[in-house]
Amino acid sequence: MRAEAELLCTGSELVSARVNLYSPLFAARLRGLGVKLRAERSLRDDRGLIARSIREAMASCPLVLTCGGLGPTFDDLTRQAAAAALGLRLRVSADCEAELRRRYSLEKLPPNMADQALILEGARTLPNRNGTAFGQVIKRGGRMLVLLPGPLREWEPMFGDGLAEEISSFFGVKPGTVLSARFKAAGLREVQAEKLLKPVLRRFRGADFTILAGADEIEFAFTVSGLTPALAARRLAAVKKAARRALGGAVYSETGESRQQALGRLLRARGATLALAESCTGGLASKLMTDEAGSSDIFLGGITAYSNASKTRLLGVGPALLGRSGAVSAECAAAMAGGARRVFGSDYAGAVTGIAGPAGGTPEKPAGTVFFGISGPRGTSSHRALFRGTREHIRLCSANRLLDLLSKIIE
Amino acid sequence: MRAEAELLCTGSELVSARVNLYSPLFAARLRGLGVKLRAERSLRDDRGLIARSIREAMASCPLVLTCGGLGPTFDDLTRQAAAAALGLRLRVSADCEAELRRRYSLEKLPPNMADQALILEGARTLPNRNGTAFGQVIKRGGRMLVLLPGPLREWEPMFGDGLAEEISSFFGVKPGTVLSARFKAAGLREVQAEKLLKPVLRRFRGADFTILAGADEIEFAFTVSGLTPALAARRLAAVKKAARRALGGAVYSETGESRQQALGRLLRARGATLALAESCTGGLASKLMTDEAGSSDIFLGGITAYSNASKTRLLGVGPALLGRSGAVSAECAAAMAGGARRVFGSDYAGAVTGIAGPAGGTPEKPAGTVFFGISGPRGTSSHRALFRGTREHIRLCSANRLLDLLSKIIE
Numbered sequence: 001m002r003a004e005a006e007l008l009c010t011g012s013e014l015v016s017a018r019v020n021l022y023s024p025l026f027a028a029r030l031r032g033l034g035v036k037l038r039a040e041r042s043l044r045d046d047r048g049l050i051a052r053s054i055r056e057a058m059a060s061c062p063l064v065l066t067c068g069g070l071g072p073t074f075d076d077l078t079r080q081a082a083a084a085a086l087g088l089r090l091r092v093s094a095d096c097e098a099e100l101r102r103r104y105s106l107e108k109l110p111p112n113m114a115d116q117a118l119i120l121e122g123a124r125t126l127p128n129r130n131g132t133a134f135g136q137v138i139k140r141g142g143r144m145l146v147l148l149p150g151p152l153r154e155w156e157p158m159f160g161d162g163l164a165e166e167i168s169s170f171f172g173v174k175p176g177t178v179l180s181a182r183f184k185a186a187g188l189r190e191v192q193a194e195k196l197l198k199p200v201l202r203r204f205r206g207a208d209f210t211i212l213a214g215a216d217e218i219e220f221a222f223t224v225s226g227l228t229p230a231l232a233a234r235r236l237a238a239v240k241k242a243a244r245r246a247l248g249g250a251v252y253s254e255t256g257e258s259r260q261q262a263l264g265r266l267l268r269a270r271g272a273t274l275a276l277a278e279s280c281t282g283g284l285a286s287k288l289m290t291d292e293a294g295s296s297d298i299f300l301g302g303i304t305a306y307s308n309a310s311k312t313r314l315l316g317v318g319p320a321l322l323g324r325s326g327a328v329s330a331e332c333a334a335a336m337a338g339g340a341r342r343v344f345g346s347d348y349a350g351a352v353t354g355i356a357g358p359a360g361g362t363p364e365k366p367a368g369t370v371f372f373g374i375s376g377p378r379g380t381s382s383h384r385a386l387f388r389g390t391r392e393h394i395r396l397c398s399a400n401r402l403l404d405l406l407s408k409i410i411e
Numbered sequence: 412m413r414a415e416a417e418l419l420c421t422g423s424e425l426v427s428a429r430v431n432l433y434s435p436l437f438a439a440r441l442r443g444l445g446v447k448l449r450a451e452r453s454l455r456d457d458r459g460l461i462a463r464s465i466r467e468a469m470a471s472c473p474l475v476l477t478c479g480g481l482g483p484t485f486d487d488l489t490r491q492a493a494a495a496a497l498g499l500r501l502r503v504s505a506d507c508e509a510e511l512r513r514r515y516s517l518e519k520l521p522p523n524m525a526d527q528a529l530i531l532e533g534a535r536t537l538p539n540r541n542g543t544a545f546g547q548v549i550k551r552g553g554r555m556l557v558l559l560p561g562p563l564r565e566w567e568p569m570f571g572d573g574l575a576e577e578i579s580s581f582f583g584v585k586p587g588t589v590l591s592a593r594f595k596a597a598g599l600r601e602v603q604a605e606k607l608l609k610p611v612l613r614r615f616r617g618a619d620f621t622i623l624a625g626a627d628e629i630e631f632a633f634t635v636s637g638l639t640p641a642l643a644a645r646r647l648a649a650v651k652k653a654a655r656r657a658l659g660g661a662v663y664s665e666t667g668e669s670r671q672q673a674l675g676r677l678l679r680a681r682g683a684t685l686a687l688a689e690s691c692t693g694g695l696a697s698k699l700m701t702d703e704a705g706s707s708d709i710f711l712g713g714i715t716a717y718s719n720a721s722k723t724r725l726l727g728v729g730p731a732l733l734g735r736s737g738a739v740s741a742e743c744a745a746a747m748a749g750g751a752r753r754v755f756g757s758d759y760a761g762a763v764t765g766i767a768g769p770a771g772g773t774p775e776k777p778a779g780t781v782f783f784g785i786s787g788p789r790g791t792s793s794h795r796a797l798f799r800g801t802r803e804h805i806r807l808c809s810a811n812r813l814l815d816l817l818s819k820i821i822e
Contacts, residue, residue, distance in 0.1 A: 013623070016442075017623040043449070052471065285694070286715040291693075293767070299717050303713075
């Protein structure tokens with residue numbers, strides 16, 4: 001039996017107005033168990049449609065997970081749909097009912113709340129740490145159906161609370177014999193990463209690899225398995241070592257840490273502070289640096305100098321320099337970084353100026369041309385890059401590259 | 412026949428690492444034609460799985476659209492899967508082949524490129540303005556199957572190039588008899604918007620309404636139909652008028668314009684400039700103001716003052732004020748705005764300071780408490796708000812509210 005799964009997400013908003021964010025999250029969770037997600041469906045709240053979809057998925061896939069539709073409101077239809085799909089009855093679980101009465105602090109539950117105690121006959125319930133909708137697991141005809149509540153903070157802990165083990169044992173995987181990890185590497189495009197990683201992929205044929213392109217970065221996720229936990233661990237270590245070597249100094253995280261977290265960690269370790277000066281990124285790099293709560297101990301602030309006058313006025317970039325080299329130049333980037341370091345009184349400062357596009361490019365400096373300035377205790381340097389893509393993508397690449405250059409210099 | 416559709420998106424990345432962004436885009440496109448999207452599937456590149464999914468969807472849904480898998484590489488399998496699902500042959504279209512030779516400037520096409528000229532027997536092709544993969548439309552047994560290429564810039568124009576009309580005529584909808592519009596309204600939560608719009612929803616029962624909650628804003632989309640284009644237009648105008656009245660002054664866009672675009676338009680109309688001072692949003696408001704190319708004519712820049720010292724040093728916020736009222740206060744927000752206006756020499760300035768959370772709240776100022784300062788030719792004002800949700804959500808609400816307050820005062 002192939003270790004494969006299908007995911008069914010219910011909610012009319014998913015097919016009208018909202019992006020479904022769950023597919024990569026479930027894929028990663030399942031990958032860690034050695035199970036591949038092969039299909040995901042987003043379904044409007046429609047009992048017949050949900051029942052038909054469960055039936056279709058279970059006809060060919062060993063593991064089917066549903067997400068959503070287990071709450072107390074009229075559009076929560078997954079329990080009934082699953083019962084219809086499997087030809088099973090729903091029964092009130094006395095344990096679940098008692099738990100719900102306790103949760104809601106009610107002597108008697110109103111009908112809609114009591115519905116949450118309806119369990120498919122033969123199903124095992126999964127306790128919900130952060131909500132009132134129980135998960136359900138049922139096995140029929142060599143298939144496994146798992147009903148999960150919609151909110152991430154409700155379904156996610158269920159994996160840790162026994163579901164992961166149940167899936168592993170269903171597929172006959174011994175605990176600890178499937179292991180995964182992911183690297184993040186800066187400054188690489190997908191095609192470059194593929195080339196660099198080719199020998200690794202060839203050498204470890206049995207492993208499962210995913211390369212995901214981001215903004216001036218790639219993520220490289222891999223899953224290995226072994227007959228015993230020790231063999232799996234050894235194999236994982238071997239893949240890690242080979243990947244680290246293949247990607248060279250580009251790897252900035254082996255733990256899922258973001259670039260700004262990596263930079264924050266380096267600054268904290270040195271008791272150093274940072275300031276930023278931005279032009280084309282318009283404040284995005286500063287926004288990234290303040291994504292985490294508590295960043296004020298290392299990040300003093302930033303200046304978005306979107307006009308030449310403000311570059312001069314706030315950052316002290318000389319009008320002569322601007323006249324000679326232009327605002328999009330290595331000289332201007334270096335002067336902006338020096339200005340930010342002086343104005344904020346920080347240990348390090350980074351600056352970025354470029355042409356985010358789509359218009360504004362020249363033959364010498366096409367759209368996507370970006371200059372960086374880095375100023376620190378040991379002096380000031382400048383760097384140039386050329387990014388491709390939409391304005392939004394070029395701006396995100398630029399902000400990421402700035403943080404990466406800072407990390408490299410501080411390191 | 413119900414005007415409903417299912418969407419099948421192919422690509423292994425969609426079930427491993429990437430979020431599928433297409434469902435709301437297709438839903439909006441189809442809504443404008445009076446067609447409801449009821450389900451979306453993301454499928455890995457697997458010919459059997461894609462074929463089975465097409466068959467399943469067509470068994471119960473009148474319109475099925477596939478997106479992706481029409482390119483020249485080995486993992487482009489949708490043509491073959493559709494042929495298998497329908498039991499039809501693929502034939503080389505001489506016209507398509509000639510077009511491909513022209514596009515690639517080749518005398519003879521290599522096999523993988525020539526594959527793109529394979530068309531289902533009986534299908535009509537859809538020209539591709541921005542790529543080499545042709546779309547295909549085929550009708551069988553009262554169903555319509557549409558094969559579209561994956562990239563947005565390739566499939567999107569196909570709707571305007573005849574596909575929209577073809578779908579309308581398939582469902583028997585006369586051109587101009589289904590019309591839709593969308594309002595964006597600031598400062599409302601979903602539940603408030605639902606309450607305000609209840610009378611509108613009740614009055615226009617036949618119309619299709621969607622309320623989507625955003626960050627300190629909601630979007631209200633509606634579709635109406637009429638027997639003739641004139642009747643449909645009259646009905647749309649009536650819904651617009653009623654919705655405008657129900658939502659009061661909260662509507663800031665009836666064209667899909669973003670808040671920053673609306674604010675930019677107001678500033679341009681007055682020949683005025685803007686500067687920003689940010690604390691808790693960390694540069695996000697400045698980033699939003701520079702999302703559009705060409706914003707430098709109205710936006711001079713911003714200062715992210717993330718420490719008290721930088722609020723004093725860069726924005727001239729007095730240490731006495733900070734000691735008395737604290738950095739998260741109406742007084743500080745007003746002083747930051749005044750400082751930004753002075754430092755940048757702008758006509759208007761906006762400032763934001765608050766507790767983005769999750770930690771840092773007090774009983775008087777819980778996490779989510781945010782103060783705004785607005786400074787302009789007529790003086791300075793301050794405002795207070797309380798937002799709920801994650802740090803990210805509170806920050807986006809705060810930046811949006813700042814732009815909204817600026818728009819209101821400039822207006």
